[in-house]
Amino acid sequence: xxxxxxxxxxxxxxxxxxxxxxxxxxxxxxxxxxxxxxxxxxxxxxxxxxxxxxxxxxxxxxxxxxxxxxxxxxxxxxxxxxxxxxxxxxxxxxxxxxxxxxxxxxxxxxxxxxxxxxxxxxxxxxxxxxxxxxxxxxxxxxxxxxxxxxxxxxxxxxxxxxxxxxxxxxxxxxxxxxxxxxxxxxxxxxxxxxxxxxxxxxxxxxxxxxxxxxxxxxxxxxxxxxxxxxxxxxxxxxxxxxxxxxxxxxxxxxxxxxxx
Amino acid sequence: xxxxxxxxxxxxxxxxxxxxxxxxxxxxxxxxxxxxxxxxxxxxxxxxxxxxxxxxxxxxxxxxxxxxxxxxxxxxxxxxxxxxxxxxxxxxxxxxxxxxxxxxxxxxxxxxxxxxxxxxxxxxxxxxxxxxxxxxxxxxxxxxxxxxxxxxxxxxxxxxxxxxxxxxxxxxxxxxxxxxxxxxxxxxxxxxxxxxxxxxxxxxxxxxxxxxxxxxxxxxxxxxxxxxxxxxxxxxxxxxxxxxxxxxxxxxxxxxxxxxxxxxxxxxxxxxxxxxxxxxxxxxxxxxxxxxxxxxxxxxxxxxxxxxxxx
Numbered sequence: 129x130x131x132x133x134x135x136x137x138x139x140x141x142x143x144x145x146x147x148x149x150x151x152x153x154x155x156x157x158x159x160x161x162x163x164x165x166x167x168x169x170x171x172x173x174x175x176x177x178x179x180x181x182x183x184x185x186x187x188x189x190x191x192x193x194x195x196x197x198x199x200x201x202x203x204x205x206x207x208x209x210x211x212x213x214x215x216x217x218x219x220x221x222x223x224x225x226x227x228x229x230x231x232x233x234x235x236x237x238x239x240x241x242x243x244x245x246x247x248x249x250x251x252x253x254x255x256x257x258x259x260x261x262x263x264x265x266x267x268x269x270x271x272x273x274x275x276x277x278x279x280x281x282x283x284x285x286x287x288x289x290x291x292x293x294x295x296x297x298x299x300x301x302x303x304x305x306x307x308x309x310x311x312x313x314x315x316x317x318x319x320x321x322x323x324x325x326x327x328x329x330x331x332x333x334x335x336x337x338x339x340x341x342x343x344x345x346x347x348x349x350x351x352x353x354x355x356x357x358x359x360x361x362x363x364x365x366x367x368x369x370x371x372x373x374x375x376x377x378x379x380x381x382x383x384x385x386x387x388x
Numbered sequence: 389x390x391x392x393x394x395x396x397x398x399x400x401x402x403x404x405x406x407x408x409x410x411x412x413x414x415x416x417x418x419x420x421x422x423x424x425x426x427x428x429x430x431x432x433x434x435x436x437x438x439x440x441x442x443x444x445x446x447x448x449x450x451x452x453x454x455x456x457x458x459x460x461x462x463x464x465x466x467x468x469x470x471x472x473x474x475x476x477x478x479x480x481x482x483x484x485x486x487x488x489x490x491x492x493x494x495x496x497x498x499x500x501x502x503x504x505x506x507x508x509x510x511x512x513x514x515x516x517x518x519x520x521x522x523x524x525x526x527x528x529x530x531x532x533x534x535x536x537x538x539x540x541x542x543x544x545x546x547x548x549x550x551x552x553x554x555x556x557x558x559x560x561x562x563x564x565x566x567x568x569x570x571x572x573x574x575x576x577x578x579x580x581x582x583x584x585x586x587x588x589x590x591x592x593x594x595x596x597x598x599x600x601x602x603x604x605x606x607x608x609x610x611x612x613x614x615x616x617x618x619x620x621x622x623x624x625x626x627x628x629x630x631x632x633x634x635x636x637x638x639x640x641x642x643x644x645x646x647x648x649x650x651x652x653x654x655x656x657x658x659x660x661x662x663x664x665x666x667x668x669x670x671x672x673x674x675x676x677x678x679x680x681x682x683x684x685x686x687x688x689x690x691x692x693x694x695x696x697x698x699x
Contacts, residue, residue: 129461130496131494132461132493133494135491135494135495135496135497136491136492136494138491138492138497139488139491139497140492142491143480143484143488146480146484147479150479216477217477220475220476220477220478221473221475222475222477223473223474224441224488225474225475225476225485225492225493225536227440227441227466228439228440228441228464228467228469229489229492229540230461230462230464230465230492230493230494232458232494233468278622291462328446328689378610384441386434387440387442388400388440388441388443388445
């Protein structure tokens, strides 16, 4: 049984990695271009003016936005990877290849999330390499928190993408969440600014944005500065992951959207 | 041991459509079994439930003694499914599709590659192993689904209309292949619209209509119940004769060269030839008008649908 689980998991993971590597121009190149534009526009042009007035909480603006931009790429790519791959499998009905086989729902979830995590980590590395062009000195304050945060965040949004794909009936359905939910939450999640700059009421409202905790935990791993409690951020990440995994597992066990 | 045992299987879809009304079915190990029925009869639903793609509403299903409800992993390992519609990733290569499928059943990657080579060669697809599936012809795609279904070496192969849309030559080669693997011990269940296919390949047959099994017997026994066959004779009349006479038979002239004769099993064909010879009419060739099984099938379905009490 353990051998079956391991082989099936490895197969789904390899299949998923092969998929996003086959279409690397669509999956790996766009984050590099988008993030380069962010660095040029926000970092170079606007950042120099911010730095002239003391930087962001005393940190050069370019360094401040690097962790947020990496996290933004991780969130977007994790979500869209599983959402499009799982929905395509549903649409082309090749999800049936797994459903007729003795593959458990947990293995299907783990395989898709694992593939998505691989893409997210590659994209994170690409964005980090791009940031070297603009930032002279990137330090790592706490590697453990850095890795833990990126893995938990990628897993969380991969699970979100999977749940979206299970419910989706058309390709439009999988683009609604990134447009109307992910992008606003990410932009308002402290990628480009510290929430301490906001009026108090908006600071309180910002606290309910889960992306704020992810960006800040990740930024803490890089720079050692944060707007939120790190323990709380990691606790929330673990909690949300467990909730979404349970939801995805229940949906697949019930066969929602994939079994008659 | 029974390869497949179904008891009281029911399926009601959301919206209230009752696709299966409590069917019982047994398929013996090593059998080549045909499941026939008109469109919407419940064939694909039955297959969907056996292969876990459709959730049943009630009843029991077991495959080689493994129960669908309690031993799902063991049950799934016994089955290879060739579905009616193409359901592979069109962007993956032929070999990737087969190797991945083996992986889902726990076959280690190296062994999966060896097996994929074996089955792709047997099904004449090895040359296409690196081609994306979308580049294959319809017949090749069907063969790819057979290779994919066999790669984990199941004991029960289920084919849902495997030769639909396949040309005659390819259909014949698929029949040969299926006959061969059945001889090697794989139990085969086949649904088809081509009744000739069932007659040529299968030993036993179940006919399903409107969610109920209306006949379940051997092909031989079923054909033995056929009382009448219609033959088409191509004939050549002597000079000055434009018509034939056949006493004791119901017959019709189709055109100037052909007649159609209904022959009961008890009558035989000799009297037909004797009467035509006596009139100096030469029989150039002869064929069955319709597939025998097709006639039976239509009769059974019509009989099953007649309201109770109707004559």
